[in-house]
Amino acid sequence: MTLKTMLAATALGLAVAGGAAQAKEWKSVRIAVEGVYPPFNYMDKGELTGFDVDVAKTLCTHMKVECTFVVQDWDGMIPGLLAGKYDAIASSMSITDERKKKVDFSDKYYNTPAHFMAATTSKVGDTSPKGLAGKTIGAQGSTTQASFLDKNYKDSTVKTYQSVDDASADLASGRVDLVFSDKVLLNEWMKKSSDGKCCELVGPDMSDPKDFGYGKGVAVRKDAPELLAMFNTAIKASLADGSYKADNDKYFPFSVY
């Protein structure tokens, strides 16, 4: 074989690969969740559960596909998707322009604001960058909240954690002065955790789309537009037929959409 024919063969091979990916018919979908983000996704007696998981199951029913769940650390979420370890992420991931450069997002399936949490004894009133100058703030790494702190709270020390739970534990023991995360998540932690009584929410809801994204969506690889379309159709259908509302009401007394 000459070099030219080899190149041609390789090009053909790649083209076939591209074609195959496009024509792929989805019968089973692997979905990644973090598993330590209650009440959205968490392990309960060894079983993966939570709002993200239930919504994903509902969507899968609408899509008529078999879904399996993969637990993946938050830091490696998008790299794992790009590497093909799973086909979609349904793990409360905010739809941001930064992430859209690497992956595609479905329409939002819920949206909740971010919020500060501090010790009840701390008497933090002003949560502006000026008010928190000199304070130590904990957040989960690789999140919109961590990026927001990094960009705007230059006079505070920002510590990034593997999970929000680790950050909250350090708030309870006094290693950080505040934790910045999702409001619903923080509320759940204060209610359920044995350390939860230490702390309270402070400051206003924060939900500017340019900082915190356009709600939470399902992320898929850019080479799977047909999967994305399936998710979008399923989200619309589940909103219309009440199955989304059933999932919502199972976890929250209010609408998170």
Added chain:
Amino acid sequence: MNLELLQAYGPRMLSGLVTTLELVFISAGIGALMALPLALARNSRSRLLSVPAKCYILFFRGTPLLAQLFLIYYGAGQMRGPLDAFHVWWFFRDAFFCALFAFTINTTAYQAEILRAALGSLPRGQTEAAASLGLGSWVTLVRVLLPQAMILALRPLGNELILSLKASAIASIVTVPELMQATKLAFARSFEFQVYIWAAVIYFLMVEVVRRVWILFERRLTRHLVRAAV
């Protein structure tokens, strides 16, 4: 090499590098000071000294450093009350100090074991000869045994320093902003795999520099032996 990426995350990785070096060299230094008394206790004829020393060395060499670090970091969080009472909470509050503490007590165990083995491999005749010359046991240790043991221990101690340098990456897991944490942050923001390659190159260079400097150091300390051999 992507210049924009370097501009965005280079400074953070550089300051991470400084933190890594601080962590490694301070813990190795303090460890070196504590290793000798521990090695002597381990070799002591008094069981009151040797048994606890043996247990200490066994525990810290027999368990993963990651588990030790978690035990100290999260354990300190649980023990906040008592630690506050002893006025040491400010120390354990800081992730860097926790990591420094864990690395120090860990490397102390490894260094002590190296010294113990080196001291133990010296012929008994040395001690006996020193005693028959009328030297006290302290003088025998400092002037006769230690200089020889240190030469034997030099290479394994260098290896231990390199192992500590590599192990320091796990401090990233408890929020210490060292090189590995800076790299993970850069990767999480940019999704550019090359930042891991940068980190690999930096760690590789650090280890190579330490290794080569150590060889020079070793040659200098043992030059009298080389001449004797020729």
Added chain:
Amino acid sequence: MGAFQLLSFGPEGWGSQLASGVWLTIRLAVATLPFGLASGLLLAIMINGRNRMLSRAALVFTTIFRALPELLTIFIIYYGLQFLIQAVVDAAWPGTSIEINGFLAGLFALGVVFASFASEIFVAGLRALPKGQAEAAHALGLSRGTAFVSVIAPQLFRLTLPGVGNLWFVLLKDTALVSVISLSDLMRQTTIAVSNTKQPIFFYGVTCLIYLCLSLVSGAVVALLEVRTNRAYRGAR
């Protein structure tokens, strides 16, 4: 809750989770060992061989993976290897997707590190064997393969056992690092138990003791092997 309850195997205790973690840790370490040993030996033969290109390449490989933090090696292999293999598979068998799961990635990463250190030990071991042995085997008409298996390898095993035993301890402890790539080993299961019970001292303490037991048992096995392999040499002294 008392210590007994926390470690019980019932729904309230964490005994079964920890046990499954221990099982995964042991499986990972045991599965990595043959892979690491075989690759280490291969690298050592390459380094000792006459082909300079191969020898150089093997040396560079081992020097790099001896110098990188294990944590970094695990990350690089977990994310990097997947991209690489997927690219190869896409080119060769279009349309198929292959998945490197956490266990395989962990095994591969730990194995590469193990092999890099083991090659150093094997190189020293091979050099310690007198050249005459290979020549004598050749004179007896043994093929090179037979000579290696029945003459060189048994002696190499005895010479390198202490070094390899040491690497096994390192491997056992390094398995704790795979918890960062979401593998449910002992370390990760412990972390989950801690985040649920808020008892870090108790659980990390127990986990340290479990690792210590694994180390002690391995130490006893290695010591037994050393006695056995050195049996033939005791009389000769």
